[in-house]
């Protein structure tokens with residue numbers, strides 16, 4: 470009996486620790502669990518996704534469980550021609566491995582024959598889970614990004630029912646109480662051990678950048694613009710996080726987008742400042758913004774542009790109280806908006822009232838008494854009667 474219990478415990482333990490395509494156990498960072506993302510009815514959770522690069526094959530992927538679509542039978546990833554006449558099996562759930570990429574992001578590696586499918590986990594606090602397909606980036610080498618709360622360390626660990634990835638319930642998940650709860654977006658980074666870094670009150674929400682046309686430490690032909698949290702457009706840069714503008718040639722280039730953001734040095738190691746990285750997946754450009762916590766510079770956010778420190782790599786330093794753990798709170802979206810609307814109405818009302826008062830004053834003071842009498846008369850008598 471005891472031996473059976475022991476055997477069962479061992480089997481259970483290995484089952485939990487085993488890395489399959491559903492689950493990645495990392496001794497330091499925690500667990501990635503995709504079981505709650507995958508559909509279990511033989512269909513793909515992400516169906517017919519078009520690569521970012523444009524008209525090419527479509528891709529379907531189901532995390533954790535196998536699916537069938539067109540001629541792909543019991544697969545993990547299927548490639549389908551746009552007219553749906555051809556389809557190719559790219560990966561099976563049984564041939565997977567996990568690793569960390571150079572940015573320490575968990576990556577699911579499916580290999581079958583000569584084909585490799587790499588799916589990078591992009592931790593996101595957005596409610597919608599999404600798959601971004603970068604396509605066949607090299608021959609027989611397919612890359613994708615899975616954006617989800619379940620792509621965060623311990624984001625969905627210990628949960629198996631689909632579509633219950635709610636922010637509040639995650640913190641109370643029993644098997645992960647000893648592990649930190651971490652989630653992030655382009656605006657904030659939360660770690661249950663240290664708190665939250667929230668940049669949403671710095672960023673402009675009006676489509677422009679809060680740091681506009683900033684010169685670098687060593688001024689040259691370029692200026693840079695950057696807006697934390699919200700996308701902006703300037704010149705030829707559309708919906709970007711950062712833009713480089715060539716003063717001479719009047720050309721501008723996006724250097725980072727909010728949607729692909731990840732954070733570095735977030736474990737509060739002294740001497741290493743937290744850094745936000747905004748990559749551009751379709752080109753080799755990348756914007757890194759080092760966050761320098763300064764609780765004294767109340768609401769005085771300062772951006773220093775270091776410049777292009779490596780080919781295609783742009784470096785900036787943002788000094789702000791919001792760069793500190795729990796330095797700034799989230800931007801209150803609705804009350805602030807309402808307050809602004811009422812403020813505008815209030816100001817407009819006051820201006821109109823003042824104008825009326827000034828007009829009345831002019832009317833009563835600068836004109837002789839006779840005319841005042843006349844005015845009062847004409848006000849009481851309806852004009853249309855005549």
Ligand SMILES: *[C@@H]1O[C@H](CO)[C@@H](O)[C@H](O)[C@H]1NC(C)=O
Pocket residue numbers: 566568578579580585587
């Ligand atoms: C993916 O897995 C295969 C087989 O295990 C391995 O040869 C390859 O180097 C891996 N690729 C990456 C990027 O980890």
Ligand SMILES: *[C@@H]1O[C@H](CO)[C@@H](O)[C@H](O)[C@H]1NC(C)=O
Pocket residue numbers: 734736738
């Ligand atoms: C924090 O990160 C640094 C650099 O990545 C690493 O050397 C260190 O071991 C980490 N510390 C903890 C407590 O995870």
